[in-house]
Amino acid sequence: MSDVVLKVNDLKAWFDDFNAVKGIDLEYKRNTINAIIGPSGCGKSTYIRCLNRIHEEVAGAKISGEVLLEGKNIYAPDADPVEVRKHIGMVFQKPNPFPAMSIFDNVVIGPRLWGERNKKNLEEIAYKSLQKAALWDEVKDKLHQEGTSLSGGQQQRLCLARTLATNPPIILMDEPTSALDPIAAAKVEDLMMELKDEYTVIVVTHNMQQAARVADYTSFFVLGELIEHGLSSDIFTNPKNQKTEDYITGRFG
Numbered sequence: 001m002s003d004v005v006l007k008v009n010d011l012k013a014w015f016d017d018f019n020a021v022k023g024i025d026l027e028y029k030r031n032t033i034n035a036i037i038g039p040s041g042c043g044k045s046t047y048i049r050c051l052n053r054i055h056e057e058v059a060g061a062k063i064s065g066e067v068l069l070e071g072k073n074i075y076a077p078d079a080d081p082v083e084v085r086k087h088i089g090m091v092f093q094k095p096n097p098f099p100a101m102s103i104f105d106n107v108v109i110g111p112r113l114w115g116e117r118n119k120k121n122l123e124e125i126a127y128k129s130l131q132k133a134a135l136w137d138e139v140k141d142k143l144h145q146e147g148t149s150l151s152g153g154q155q156q157r158l159c160l161a162r163t164l165a166t167n168p169p170i171i172l173m174d175e176p177t178s179a180l181d182p183i184a185a186a187k188v189e190d191l192m193m194e195l196k197d198e199y200t201v202i203v204v205t206h207n208m209q210q211a212a213r214v215a216d217y218t219s220f221f222v223l224g225e226l227i228e229h230g231l232s233s234d235i236f237t238n239p240k241n242q243k244t245e246d247y248i249t250g251r252f253g
């Protein structure tokens, strides 16, 4: 098995005529955390939304290039977007538990949609996913309360549990801690590091300290282009590109 789990070749994305992502080439290794940083509006969200075929859900969206998951292009004519999203899960910036739905039902919605009906199995999936998302202890006595009744930080971990319940080898996170207080953010960061043993994580963040702390690799985007990519330890201490240096030292963007 190659250690590259996801390979992106000349990926471009548009909103109608506007070219938001301008030809990205990147590789992601198994069991690594990969940060994407860059000024607001530079295409980070658009880029990761292309990695699990969510971008195409926007009217006027267009995409070119390849995203190879274990060597297979997720944009091949016979690739099924629903199947792709089983392998590449996503946690959004704003926690989005399904409203009027219990904590339990929120977590197991994926497995249920794909046909799991056995109550014991669903309970097992909910337990494991909530454990992994470090939320179990806080919700174990109220699994039948609505997901939206939880605090913001708990909702974010609930959404992570919902993603983990489908067991995708790759997890995309778009600013997962930007709405959280420092303690909840630290919990999600700890989680990311634990998840690395089993998953590959790609995370968009505006928090440089966070990227430097948790990410093995960091990519710096500006205006839809990849300016620099490398080990976080290099990017944050010894960037090669002047723009990267200006950005991480706060003189740019």
Ligand SMILES: Nc1ncnc2c1ncn2[C@@H]1O[C@H](COP(=O)(O)OP(=O)(O)OP(=O)(O)O)[C@@H](O)[C@H]1O
Binding pocket: 015, 018, 020, 038, 039, 040, 041, 042, 043, 044, 045, 046, 047, 058
């Ligand atoms: N639905 C949309 N329709 C048209 N243009 C869009 C749409 N969503 C984003 N854009 C444009 O695409 C560009 C990239 O946006 P994107 O959301 O990917 O940036 P970002 O790097 O995630 O920014 P931020 O850090 O603020 O989240 C921006 O110029 C934005 O205005």
Ligand SMILES: [Mg+2]
Binding pocket: 044, 045, 046, 174
């Ligand atoms: Mg964004």
